[in-house]
């Protein structure tokens with residue numbers, strides 16, 4: 001006893017903020033607008049497919065890189081939504097959620113001492129995964145209320161040791177959607193420095209106000225330099241299934257598959273089958289998903305604005321952030337630790353998504369992937385406290 005057992009690389013990281021805030025929400029019986037998961041399940045037909053597959057069997061290991069039907073469905077999706085041709089045999093690897101896809105990618109390509117560029121505020125798993133690969137992290141913060149890409153700083157940060165940059169588009173938690181032009185700028189830097197672009201595109205179908213998602217595989221110069229990681233979690237409202245995938249050129253996919261086979265070996269067979277079916281849903285499904293989220297976004301953002309919060313209009317994802325200074329607060333962590341007990345609602349402090357925790361202290365994230373009645377109840381509770 002007494003000697004720290006946790007490996008050095010992981011020591012700077014505490015319990016995930018999503019766990020901390022969900023536990024706090026449960027302790028206080030608060031409405032959980034912190035951790036991003038829907039309080040409704042995805043379509044019954046998908047669940048019926050999975051349950052048929054379980055009852056019918058086999059319930060055994062499948063090919064390490066995923067069942068052919070799902071890999072083909074991913075390839076069809078890339079053609080259908082982005083016009084990108086993908087070979088399901090050599091370019092798609094099914095993983096246990098996007099999280100494992102990120103892990104397999106980073107552990108498959110990073111050597112100790114390689115540099116990884118992260119754009120802040122960045123999703124919580126990128127720093128620890130990079131650290132586990134013994135990479136050196138270079139942080140670049142997006143700027144101002146628009147979360148603009150600081151091009152000069154980014155160009156200066158790229159160098160001979162840069163192995164990869166992670167681009168989360170749409171970006172959690174700041175809800176930014178990158179333009180094609182911004183992605184082309186990043187693509188140019190990757191080509192110049194012989195670096196890879198790792199795209200986390202799990203919110204690809206949640207882009208608002210006529211914006212369009214641009215996948216890294218469709219950016220000039222990135223077709224053979226990008227790893228595109230996505231997931232069925234948000235698109236089909238089944239975050240507990242953990243069916244994700246990585247799409248990349250054959251040589252790149254080989255690196256992902258190499259590590260993936262020693263992390264989980266393969267994903268969950270019946271759930272892969274059900275998601276292969278789901279991905280072929282007609283356009284009406286995807287349009288309905290988006291329009292339902294527009295309604296939820298407007299409901300929550302309208303109410304928070306009325307309470308006096310400065311709300312940043314999200315360009316994508318199912319989150320929105322508010323500036324708590326407009327209501328006289330200045331410490332997001334304090335605010336979020338107080339909120340479940342005082343107001344009966346939980347949210348996420350955004351400073352956790354910066355390496356320098358002094359940044360983002362004025363920002364708090366609420367998720368709106370909830371039933372109307374849940375959002376209404378949350379609004380009522382917040383209204384009593386702040387109204």
Ligand code: PMP
Pocket residue numbers: 036096097098099100123168172200202230231232233239242243244
């Ligand atoms: N990336 C981002 C940006 C996320 O917000 C999340 C959480 N939903 C994930 C990855 C994790 O996806 P999965 O549940 O498929 O592992």
Ligand code: GLN
Pocket residue numbers: 016018019034035036037172
């Ligand atoms: N992606 C979810 C969020 O941002 C959290 C997922 C998790 O708990 N790891 O809220």
